Amino acid sequence: MQFLKTNIAKIALFIGLGGLIYFKLSNSKRFIKWYISKAYNTLVWKYADAIYRIETGNFTSNIFKHTKGAGVIAFKKYKPFGHRPKLFKGVATIGIYRSKNGLNYVRFLTLLDGYKFVANYLTHSGYTLEKIRNRVKLFGSQNPDYLKIIENAIT
Secondary structure (H helix, E strand, O other): OHHHHHHHHHHHHHHHHHHHHHHHHOOOHHHHHHHHHHHOOHHHHHHHHHHHHHHOOOOOOHHHHHHOOOOOEOOOOOOOOOOOHHHHOOOOEEEEEEOOOOOEEEEEOOHHHHHHHHHHHHOOOOOOHHHHHHHHHHHOOOOOOHHHHHHHHHO
């Protein structure tokens, strides 16, 4: 019986350490760049990173600190929060954050999950440059110059 208990403890420790390592990596911008570049492509990485930097004020905004997201508004209380379910493929969320401005924002488990959502959003129609640029325009639909702002942030 002692052998079984020690094995269970070792397995639990291994799983716990693996989870901790994954959580640390999935909040590392270097790892996220590598992951998004490999899972999607470098063009998607460039646009997703520019959107994140613009929307979060270089990762300093209050909404970013509470959600780890790029200002993704939640229109409903439960996943997919009023968005297309395909956008949340492989994305872990932990509910919504109600900000002082009265809007609800999607809370992502890790920074990587937020980037995956943006990458899924950008590649929803396809991977060509023109399709990604059209999706960028939709992401910032309140601002007619949003694409220009994002492309200036890329270069």
